[in-house]
Amino acid sequence: MKDMKPAGRMWHLYKMGGITPAITSMFNAQSAQQMAFIRSIMKEQRKNSLYDIPLDTVELVVFDLETTGFSPYNGDEIISFGAVSVNGDSIMEEQTFYSLVNPKRVIPEEIVHLTGITNEMVGDAPDLLYGLRNFLEFVQQKVLVAHGSGHDKHFLNSALWKTSKINLSHRILDTMMVTKWLNPKLKSYDLDSMLDLYGVEVTTRHHALEDALMTAKLWSKLLIEIHSREIHNLGDLYTHLSYQQ
Structure with a gap:
């Protein structure tokens, strides 16, 4: 400036x-x-209308967050962002984003054990404002995809409000909701169960980028079944998923 x-x-x-x-x-x-x-x-x-875009060509960002706990409104913070670009069912593995975030608080021991992210590792990492800014620069106006998106959406909204007094306006597709729609009688829809069901190789769980890549591979397999239901654009998919609410 x-x-x-x-x-x-x-x-x-x-x-x-x-x-x-x-x-x-x-x-x-x-x-x-x-x-x-x-x-x-x-x-x-907020200006974009994506509902008529064919699922074969829609631009997506599959993402995952690691956090210090489960409640962003009671002091828990984001400690890493991971994301990968997807066009239709094509995973753009050369277009990925990963960043640690300094949560400005101690990471609980159980989270260190789960994620492998230590307090020393985040000591020199960007703070929330810069980590969020870099993540959104990668995302731009693309549709977001996550598995069990409620957790991630709460943390993104909390981060956006905390840093910029604004709410998330991106559309989100939840692969958990998609699997519930496609397989309504299963007992469990957690990511590990769905990776096993759809034959996606498990690499490193609870690493934001690796989880995003595995969820992207799950999405590409789900898309085959979605097409088999004669669902070919984003608006129709959202309409069918709305029945799962």
């Missing part, structure tokens, strides 16, 4: 993203730029 007097800089940032980054810019101009970018991504996403 070119050199401006404080009032001029604040007005410029207000036009970019709103009053929250503008106020913050008086204290930290670099953080305000990250907030403005996040808000602009959400604003552009």
